[in-house]
Amino acid sequence: MKKLILLFVVAFMAMFNNFEAKACPSWATNSLPFIFTVDGCQYIATICWQCPAGGMTNNWIAVQDFRLLSPIPCGNDDTPRQILDAIFAQVNTVDWLAGLCINFYPPCPDNSFTYSLFRYDCWGKYNDGGVIDYYVCDMNSWCQEDCSICWDNLRGPIQTCSNYWYSGGNPPTCSLNEPGDPTNPGTYGLWCWQLDPCN
Numbered sequence: 010m011k012k013l014i015l016l017f018v019v020a021f022m023a024m025f026n027n028f029e030a031k032a033c034p035s036w037a038t039n040s041l042p043f044i045f046t047v048d049g050c051q052y053i054a055t056i057c058w059q060c061p062a063g064g065m066t067n068n069w070i071a072v073q074d075f076r077l078l079s080p081i082p083c084g085n086d087d088t089p090r091q092i093l094d095a096i097f098a099q100v101n102t103v104d105w106l107a108g109l110c111i112n113f114y115p116p117c118p119d120n121s122f123t124y125s126l127f128r129y130d131c132w133g134k135y136n137d138g139g140v141i142d143y144y145v146c147d148m149n150s151w152c153q154e155d156c157s158i159c160w161d162n163l164r165g166p167i168q169t170c171s172n173y174w175y176s177g178g179n180p181p182t183c184s185l186n187e188p189g190d191p192t193n194p195g196t197y198g199l200w201c202w203q204l205d206p207c208n
Contacts, residue, residue, distance in 0.1 A: 033057035033073055034127075034148045040073065047095040050083035052076060054096050060110035060124075068110055068124035071151075072096055074144035076137065089132065089143050089187075090205045097126060103158060103166040114166050117159035121169075128152045128174060130207070131183035134198035136191040146183070152207035153177040176207040 033040045037057035054075035060068045131147035156170040183201040
């Protein structure tokens with residue numbers, strides 16, 4: 010039994026270590042891979058962010074790439090857009106942001122911690138040893154959501170988001186049609202596509 014557990018741990022670490030994060034946008038000062046559970050499946054995603062020390066503004070967060078953690082299908086039929094939305098939903102929580110950017114929130118109503126989420130428009134596919142890696146292939150166009158958090162002494166953290174996924178940057182130049190998955194390991198999809206138009 011111990012050998013079986015050890016074998017599982019070694020296999021898990023090998024999968025995690027083989028994940029190669031794509032380069033973050035130039036504005037990002039930090040990036041790390043994180044594991045997210047979406048409808049019972051585990052995905053690894055690179056989160057890029059900028060949170061200036063002590064800064065209450067210019068805090069930006071983006072997902073740069075994601076993939077199923079295991080090549081074994083896990084039973085959900087989620088589209089890449091649904092997976093990305095679920096990852097953003099987990100990132101955009103008070104507790105998660107506290108660990109990423111700031112360990113306190115300024116008092117309401119006079120102050121707030123403000124940040125923006127960037128969901129890039131154009132995505133590509135890469136076959137990484139049989140697992141499809143979805144990655145940003147154009148950092149010049151994105152959808153943006155602006156949010157703020159402040160601390161209320163009676164209710165705790167108050168999070169407000171506005172301007173849900175409005176268009177930012179340049180208009181997307183990628184195809185509206187999703188390409189098929191690349192079938193050979195080490196190959197890219199035939200083109201980049203727009204995951205979904207901004208609201």
